[in-house]
Amino acid sequence: MVKICCIGAGYVGGPTMAMIALKCPDIQVVVVDIAVPRINAWNSDNLPIFEPGLDEVVKACRGKNLFFSADVERHVADADILFVSVNTPTKTQGLGAGKAADLTYWESAARMIADVSKTDKIVVEKSTVPVKTAEAIEKILNVNHNGIKFQILSNPEFLAEGTAIEDLKCPDRVLIGGRETPEGKKAIQALKDVYARWVPEDRIITMNLWSAELSKLAANAILAQRISSINAMSALCEATGADVTQVAHAVGKDSRVGSRFLNASVGYGGSCFQKDILNLVYICECNGLTEVANYWKQVVHINDYQKARFVKRVVSSMFNTVSGKKIAILGFAFKKDTGDTREAAAIDVCHGLLGDNAKLSIYDPQVAESQILKDLSMNKFDWDHPLHLQQYMDPSEISKSVSVVSDAYEATKGAHGVCILTEWDEFKELDYKRIYDGMHKPAFIFDGRNVIDVDALRKIGFITYSIGKPLDPWVKDLPAAPPS
Numbered sequence: 001m002v003k004i005c006c007i008g009a010g011y012v013g014g015p016t017m018a019m020i021a022l023k024c025p026d027i028q029v030v031v032v033d034i035a036v037p038r039i040n041a042w043n044s045d046n047l048p049i050f051e052p053g054l055d056e057v058v059k060a061c062r063g064k065n066l067f068f069s070a071d072v073e074r075h076v077a078d079a080d081i082l083f084v085s086v087n088t089p090t091k092t093q094g095l096g097a098g099k100a101a102d103l104t105y106w107e108s109a110a111r112m113i114a115d116v117s118k119t120d121k122i123v124v125e126k127s128t129v130p131v132k133t134a135e136a137i138e139k140i141l142n143v144n145h146n147g148i149k150f151q152i153l154s155n156p157e158f159l160a161e162g163t164a165i166e167d168l169k170c171p172d173r174v175l176i177g178g179r180e181t182p183e184g185k186k187a188i189q190a191l192k193d194v195y196a197r198w199v200p201e202d203r204i205i206t207m208n209l210w211s212a213e214l215s216k217l218a219a220n221a222i223l224a225q226r227i228s229s230i231n232a233m234s235a236l237c238e239a240t241g242a243d244v245t246q247v248a249h250a251v252g253k254d255s256r257v258g259s260r261f262l263n264a265s266v267g268y269g270g271s272c273f274q275k276d277i278l279n280l281v282y283i284c285e286c287n288g289l290t291e292v293a294n295y296w297k298q299v300v301h302i303n304d305y306q307k308a309r310f311v312k313r314v315v316s317s318m319f320n321t322v323s324g325k326k327i328a329i330l331g332f333a334f335k336k337d338t339g340d341t342r343e344a345a346a347i348d349v350c351h352g353l354l355g356d357n358a359k360l361s362i363y364d365p366q367v368a369e370s371q372i373l374k375d376l377s378m379n380k381f382d383w384d385h386p387l388h389l390q391q392y393m394d395p396s397e398i399s400k401s402v403s404v405v406s407d408a409y410e411a412t413k414g415a416h417g418v419c420i421l422t423e424w425d426e427f428k429e430l431d432y433k434r435i436y437d438g439m440h441k442p443a444f445i446f447d448g449r450n451v452i453d454v455d456a457l458r459k460i461g462f463i464t465y466s467i468g469k470p471l472d473p474w475v476k477d478l479p480a481a482p483p484s
């Protein structure tokens with residue numbers, strides 16, 4: 001029986017391995033992690049991540065051919081194919097801080113593999129890593145090899161959170177990069193044989209290691225670039241009376257462009273886009289490609305501008321101050337159908353409003369109070385590092401100005417303004433008349449996700465602002481952009 005072990009039981013390791021176990025009943029899959037509480041959660045009825053369809057897949061295989069364990073070294077030693085899906089955060093200190101990927105966790109996993117291995121292994125990079133990481137990993141493994149042979153493959157993951165199970169069941173493509181030697185080709189084939197159980201052959205693409213590593217960074221950069229492009233247009237729409245949804249529809253109808261990923265928003269979030277673009281920028285800089293680095297930096301810059309612009313709209317609409325005013329925040333996760341808050345636009349928007357002394361009442365259907373308070377008290381880039389390395393402000397300071405509540409009506413009761421920051425479906429169905437009646441007047445609603453029916457809400461009496469939409473007369477003549 002082929003034995004697969006995955007190091008890292010996170011958003012990628014857990015669901016990806018569960019899908020392999022589901023589709024390959026004859027393969028034993030063990031997911032290991034140094035975080036014992038995370039492993040305990042994977043072995044319980046409350047999985048550590050919320051992802052539609054994940055519970056069913058895990059329940060179908062756990063205890064049969066899918067196992068979660070904190071006994072990292074034993075399962076690594078036993079495996080034929082080792083996936084490494086540890087975090088690769090942005091460096092917070094030292095050379096490249098704020099841009100470069102921190103490979104500490106990857107390197108320590110590689111050293112441990114070298115130490116405990118007694119049989120030949122295929123080591124698969126599942127984490128998103130800088131191009132050429134495989135070369136560094138090869139060096140670590142081969143210098144410490146004890147006669148064992150390692151083949152390194154790059155197999156980046158393209159799943160998006162909220163749709164992870166669908167993405168894994170039916171991926172647009174699976175990418176496998178490896179050495180162009182006979183041993184490298186054999187390793188590629190072995191991994192291809194695993195995916196070929198459910199992924200059509202023409203969707204499994206093989207290539208050289210460096211192309212595979214770079215393709216992952218390129219894909220995220222280009223996806224994020226589309227969002228920054230439409231978000232940049234949204235500012236121009238507001239200035240001219242155009243409607244960004246109509247513009248996106250017209251542009252997306254061109255089959256060369258396509259309609260997906262053109263939804264203007266308060267800004268993209270998530271653990272990947274910003275981190276991976278900054279990583280790309282750093283690699284460009286290290287290769288002396290200043291113009292290329294500056295080009296990609298601009299994608300992040302527009303994203304930051306979009307979040308700042310939103311805060312500016314809120315504050316300037318409400319008589320240029322939100323000091324002491326209750327503002328309801330609807331949605332804190334970085335997108336709907338996930339409880340993940342990593343780099344969520346809501347974090348920066350809340351910080352902006354707190355900077356103006358607002359009192360925030362936050363509701364998200366999937367994010368716990370402890371997580372929200374932690375996010376609002378954490379330093380930039382610390383979230384993806386282990387707990388003991390994270391630096392916080394005192395969360396009790398934050399809780400003086402922030403309350404976290406369990407439904408949208410409680411959040412909005414007595415509020416001066418409402419900000420919609422995640423596109424949860426339930427926000428489309430709210431009784432906005434009831435919300436309006438419970439608010440101070442004038443009652444403002446700022447829609448960062450274009451989920452509300454603007455005409456209906458204006459009829460109720462709300463003053464509305466929606467990203468990239470024709471402006472309410474109230475908002476029209478107010479300053480639009482934050483100072484640069």
Ligand SMILES: NC(=O)c1ccc[n+]([C@@H]2O[C@H](COP(=O)([O-])OP(=O)(O)OC[C@H]3O[C@@H](n4cnc5c(N)ncnc54)[C@H](O)[C@@H]3O)[C@@H](O)[C@H]2O)c1
Pocket residue numbers: 007008009010011012013032033034035038072085086087088105106108109126127128129157158159160161271272
């Ligand atoms: N989250 C996504 O949607 C997504 C999608 C595609 C790719 N990626 C990439 O996949 C990688 C993992 O992302 P994630 O979101 O699953 O991260 P995560 O933080 O949820 O999980 C990583 C896990 O690795 C564990 N870990 C770290 N070092 C370890 C070690 N030496 N031994 C054992 N366990 C160790 C951590 O405890 C953690 O549980 C990152 O490189 C990320 O960029 C993420």
Ligand SMILES: O=c1ccn([C@@H]2O[C@H](COP(=O)(O)OP(=O)(O)O[C@H]3O[C@H](CO)[C@@H](O)[C@H](O)[C@H]3O)[C@@H](O)[C@H]2O)c(=O)[nH]1
Pocket residue numbers: 128157158159160161162220223227260261262263264265266267268269270271272273334335336
């Ligand atoms: O038209 C759009 C599409 C997305 N977003 C926002 O962009 C962010 C990222 O969304 P999405 O890409 O759907 O989720 P992620 O889970 O971050 O997935 C991205 O990052 C992963 C990690 O690398 C990759 O594997 C995926 O392919 C890539 O889509 C979220 O805040 C979305 O709200 C928009 O604002 N407008």
